[in-house]
Amino acid sequence: MAIIVDKSTRLVVQNLTGREGSFHALRNRAYGTQVVAGAAPGHGGEDVEGIPVFNTVSEAVRETGANTAATFVPARFAADALYEAIDAGLETIVCITEGIPVHEMLRLYQYARDRGVTLIGPNCPGVISPGKANVGIIPAEIFAQGSVGLVSRSGTLTYQIGYELAQLGLGNTTVIGIGGDAVVGSSFIDILSRFEADPETEIVVMVGEIGGDEEERAAQFVAEEMTKPVFAYIAGFTAPPGKTMGHAGAIISGSAGTAQAKKEALEARGIEVGTTPTEVAQLVAKSV
Amino acid sequence: MVSRLLLGMDLYEYQGKELFRRHGLPTGAGKLAQTPAEARAAAEELGAAVVVKAQVHVGGRGKAGGVKVAASPEEAEARAAAILGMEIKGHVVRRLWIESAAEIEREYYLSVTLDRGAKKPLFMFTTEGGVEIEQVAATNPEALVKLHVDPLEGFHPWHGRALTFGAGIADANERRQIERLASQLYEVFTSCDATLCEINPLVVTKAGELLALDAKVTVDDNALFRHEDIAAMRDPEAAPLEERAAREKGVTYVKLDGEIGVLGNGAGLVMSTLDLVALAGGRPANFCDLGGGGAAQGVVDALEVISADPQVKAIVFNIFGGITRCDEVARGILQALEAIAIAQPIVVRFDGTNAEEGRRLLSEAKLTNVYPEPTMLEAAKRAVELAG
Missing domain, CATH: 3.40.50.261 (Succinyl-CoA synthetase domains)
Incomplete structure (x- = not known):
């Protein structure tokens, strides 16, 4: 076993179509993580090297059974993206984004807790369970x-x-x-x-x-x-x-x-x- | 324990009061002055007695002689001349706030700050104002009313009542004023993305009016993108020269007092490197975080800032490649050595992404003042040795 991420992790990457999002999502997938979807408003129907992109997180959850999100959304839009991920019913959210205002985090912390969601980050490198799954930007080979x-x-x-x-x-x-x-x-x-x-x-x-x-x-x-x-x-x-x-x-x-x-x-x-x-x-x- | 989170951008008293006034908090009439002549003009305009107050990002200015009453415009000018240029705990006074003198009956303390332990805003209120709040918390904790606010629910009138009744305010008129003030202060705290809003002292005048006599406001750097007006309040002259140069180049740099320049990627790793320098018997000259990217240009900029510090005798690079690639950092070192004359020896430790390639680039350049080391501890030791 491991905690937070493992073989059962089905990952949706928020802002998969961005530079950071696509780079790390593909690295996470290459490691063996099940990267099942991306979410990026206005990019629904596209795909990133075979990973389907949806306009909303809830659509991604409905279509792919995603249970975990990795958030690469720029700081000024990140709080909104986190509320979206929480409301879409994900169990675990790993937020890589750096620079989210602390007042946003005060509210989000409470909001996620009240709904039993595991929120890791923000401004963090992510979570890796070696041999099972890697979610975020941690260099796995170490x-x-x-x-x-x-x-x-x-x-x-x-x-x-x-x-x-x-x-x-x-x-x-x-x-x-x-x-x-x-x-x-x-x-x-x-x-x-x-x-x-x-x-x-x-x-x-x-x-x-x-x-x-x-x-x-x-x-x-x-x-x-x-x-x-x-x-x-x-x-x-x-x-x-x-x-x-x-x-x-x-x-x-x-x-x-x-x-x-x-x-x-x-x-x-x-x-x-x-x-x-x-x-x-x-x-x-x-x-x- | 009182959790005081003082991160972010500190505002001067007069800037904090500007934010206070926008949200209806009562403050005294005042004017900004940067010369003795301006102080005199301000005093003439305000009439009657004024207080000449040094504007600095540090407490204890009163004790240091940075706050003086002036009975006339002439006296205000003389007081200003004495205070301008004064150094208070390393901060040089360049601005003065000239304020109408208040007739003070009693002094209270009111603040709202971020309690990072509880992850909630925290109000603190006491009728024992005008002194260091830490002192009240330590010696007379019952006198300090503490109250958390649910960040999702926000401020409700009962929060105000809990503060005033909790502190034993007997006068109903006074209670009402403080309760309104607390509500307004919470508005400043949330709408300005502040991490601290403190009024010390909050005074009751002889006429029974509440007045914020001081204002200490710190604003979250991460939120400045949505507060252009507050971002414009930053005084670039308040930071040390090197830190200013670094900020302009987008490098995270904090000046310290030693002889070993330190660069690395990631705040935790850099702090750990500072500790190892100290363990090896040296003193770090700075904290410098290249951040996640560590592109060649960033390395050049950082090296320029660090090598310009005359105290620095040796420089240590500690890079653990992840997103940062060691070969890119090596290219930055080579570019910097070509572009600027760096007299100090540079010790380099690379691990992680493209570490071998980075080491190869450096060794092929056959530089006489670059020293590779296999571990961060050995790198720190070597830097201390080279610094003599």
Whole structure:
């Protein structure tokens, strides 16, 4: 098994006719993901290398049985596209788009939750279950199939840690980039609870960064609700207070939300924190 | 814990008050001044006593001497001359807000911000205004009324009542004014895509009128596309010189205080690289994220900004190719070295998409100041070594 995406995933790509959408949809399909449809208003009836395009998401769902969406819609239209995907009855939506206004996300978070929809992102690299399905922009060749669940707020740092794990002969059940924005659809806790319930996942690696208190909340959840071992890495120890480091999430103001505070919160709950990406992979290798 | 999300574009007090006024919030009459003569003219126009207030994107200006009362236009001119050019926590004062002095009876605090933990807007209100809100939260938490608003439902009148009754406001007239103010502040918060709207102090005048004496507004950068008027409020001079140059070139760059220039792709990986530089005993000079693309021109632009920093003694590239292709980054490095004189040694670590091709391009160019390293830790160590 794996979580969020697998062999049963039937993907509809929002804005399949766009440059990013088509490039990554075809890569996802080449990996073995069932990419069953595209949605792009005004492009109904066209196809992208054999993938049929529909004007609306609900039409795509009706005609192809799509159950998951990948959203590549530009930021200013993305909130609308996400409401459309939720209302079309999809179970899972992976939003790659970067730059969605945070007020839109406040409303969308609530709207998706109220309807039981799993929203990953926005501003995330996507989800890959090695050997089963890849939804989004994650370079699949880095990751091997295995028993380590990997969840991260960052994109390339996830690749780095997956690569370090692979070098030590460790593969993944599922790798999820939840996104670095201030408000994202799924938190560490949402993903950790699914890894806990997934019989194939034996160990979990959590990759955090400065800003917010998601890591601190996750530490408590791990201690109270999880039986599987969790290891962590935190980026941003040298970030000065009050500086924005690219991600909306990578913000610190004052003491809460610093890398040091997160490390201490995790260690206080018995979660080992690697000092470097290499060290966290070594900690995992040692524990198996 | 109070969740303060200060991302985005900070507005000056006078800009925040402009947004306040558009939504009906009561503020004092005032004028902007950029010279002592303008301050004098503003004071003449406003009449009676005025307050000369430094406009800076940082708190604590009063303590720093950036806020002064002036009884006459002559005094306003003299105060302005003293405050303009003053440096407050690294921010140079270039603008002043000249405002009619208010007769203050009491000082409150009111804000609405984004609570990222709860994923909801959060109101905070206390009658203990005029001080740092963190201090009230720490020493007298019962005095601070906190209230979430459901983002799908928006503001309802009961939210206002929960704030005023919660804080123990006895006077009915005062309660009504604050409840209306809270509703208007929520309107500013949502309609301007703000992540913070703070009034500290919110004053009650001797005449019993409520007045927003200060305004701190931060607007979500991601939403500026739909607020041209607010986007135009950005003061390009407020950012450090290098950051301005980087912004013009579309590079995400934050100036830090060390000697190792750092470039990478992706915010998390770059932050991790900064940490490794520190672990290796060095100090990062900057944060620079090439982003997802990492096209050759972006690399040239970023290198230009970083190598121009006189503090930088060595530069480290950390690229994990995904969408970014290492060969493209290598071409950017080669182009940059041809176009600009870069004195600092450059350490390069490539992995992922087209890493081998990237390394080959660099080694074939036989450059004397480019050093390939196999891992990010070794790259960080080498950069620190080379920086001496």
